[in-house]
Amino acid sequence: MGLDGGDSASYARALTDALGPVVHRTLDLPPAVPTFLSDDHTPVEFSLSMSPGGTPALRVLLEPASGFGDLGESSRLGLRALRSLARRWDIATDQLDLVQDLFLPDDPQGSFALWIALELTPGGTPRMKVYLNPAATGPDRAAATIREALRRLGHHQAYDSLPPADRLLFLALDLGAWETPRLKVYTAHHGLRASTVGTLNRMAGGPPAAETEAFLHTAAGLPADQDAVFDRRPVLSCHSFTDPAADRPSGFTLHVPVRDYAQDDREALGRAETLLTRYGIAPGILGDALGALTPRRPEDGVGLIAYLAMVHQDGRLPRLTAYLSSEAYRVRTPNRRPTGPRPVR
Numbered sequence: 001m002g003l004d005g006g007d008s009a010s011y012a013r014a015l016t017d018a019l020g021p022v023v024h025r026t027l028d029l030p031p032a033v034p035t036f037l038s039d040d041h042t043p044v045e046f047s048l049s050m051s052p053g054g055t056p057a058l059r060v061l062l063e064p065a066s067g068f069g070d071l072g073e074s075s076r077l078g079l080r081a082l083r084s085l086a087r088r089w090d091i092a093t094d095q096l097d098l099v100q101d102l103f104l105p106d107d108p109q110g111s112f113a114l115w116i117a118l119e120l121t122p123g124g125t126p127r128m129k130v131y132l133n134p135a136a137t138g139p140d141r142a143a144a145t146i147r148e149a150l151r152r153l154g155h156h157q158a159y160d161s162l163p164p165a166d167r168l169l170f171l172a173l174d175l176g177a178w179e180t181p182r183l184k185v186y187t188a189h190h191g192l193r194a195s196t197v198g199t200l201n202r203m204a205g206g207p208p209a210a211e212t213e214a215f216l217h218t219a220a221g222l223p224a225d226q227d228a229v230f231d232r233r234p235v236l237s238c239h240s241f242t243d244p245a246a247d248r249p250s251g252f253t254l255h256v257p258v259r260d261y262a263q264d265d266r267e268a269l270g271r272a273e274t275l276l277t278r279y280g281i282a283p284g285i286l287g288d289a290l291g292a293l294t295p296r297r298p299e300d301g302v303g304l305i306a307y308l309a310m311v312h313q314d315g316r317l318p319r320l321t322a323y324l325s326s327e328a329y330r331v332r333t334p335n336r337r338p339t340g341p342r343p344v345r
Contacts, residue, residue, distance in 0.1 A: 001058045002122045010124050014088060018081040018116060019043060020065040031329055036111040037063050039259070039303050040330040048289050049311070051319035052280035061117045061131070075104050075113035082116050082130060089125045091176035096130055099149045103132035103171070110135040128175045134168040142168045146185060153183055154244035161248055162239060163200045166190045169236065182240040182251065190234040193344060195227045200237045203252035207312050212254055215310040218275055219256040220341055221267065228341035233257040240313065251313040258308045261341060264334035265298035268305040272322055275308065279320055286322055293324060301331040
């Protein structure tokens with residue numbers, strides 16, 4: 001990824017510091033607590049963002065202080081870890097300060113409190129993002145929480161531009177000196193029909209419906225002329241906002257949970273390589289990354305590649321992101337039953 005030994009060592013120290021006491025817990029024991037971040041409850045996930053002609057970007061998503069105390073304690077420790085990392089790299093957190101009370105109450109609810117994402121750039125200073133839970137004050141208040149957060153952040157028209165969804169999953173904020181800082185809203189679409197996926201995009205100048213459908217069909221291993229329902233883990237969409245005055249998002253991402261719709265990681269990797277070639281990206285990049293992450297063969301498990309995502313952002317070439325599980329606790333056995341979405345006849 002273009003990181004030298006000094007960068008890698010510095011980032012590793014920062015990440016283990018942020019994870020807290022869980023780093024001293026032997027992997028011979030089960031996970032300290034279930035985490036929504038990964039299938040095997042490892043509080044770390046990697047992702048690889050790949051674009052035509054560019055160096056891949058490595059991101060790490062972590063749940064700080066995972067497994068210690070209740071959700072309220074996790075929230076407090078997570079916020080402390082985030083602020084410690086921000087001081088380490090002189091990253092401003094003013095965007096988070098504006099909405100902290102909405103997402104980090106004294107007695108939070110939901111499946112998580114706070115996640116930290118770091119894009120590990122050469123030079124030793126990463127780009128930082130924070131992921132927050134809209135259901136922190138109750139699932140019935142998620143929409144109101146997102147609306148109020150968008151209002152405080154100046155994006156008064158953003159909420160009404162989102163597509164219909166079954167669940168508001170995350171609000172993500174770019175912190176510090178990004179070239180064009182974004183806020184992102186992630187939504188889940190349970191029981192999505194493949195033929196309707198093109199309607200999710202709300203980005204001005206975003207991908208045509210045919211491109212979105214083609215990406216979904218390839219990522220899910222679905223024949224091009226076959227309609228189907230994604231009736232297991234839901235497809236996710238994400239819309240990003242950069243201009244408070246705009247009435248439309250500036251970015252759109254479609255996330256396909258490939259691990260639930262493939263027999264094993266060899267099949268998922270083959271689909272990913274087909275997509276990488278289609279978008280003009282060297283297909284060997286992802287296979288090399290998997291080899292660096294684990295010695296196991298792709299056909300010996302499923303879930304190492306958790307999601308495949310198509311990313312469109314205003315002013316940039318389309319890119320693809322693969323979300324990679326660290327599998328510290330468990331390798332999920334290959335799927336033996338039919339794995340594709342349920343066909344619509």
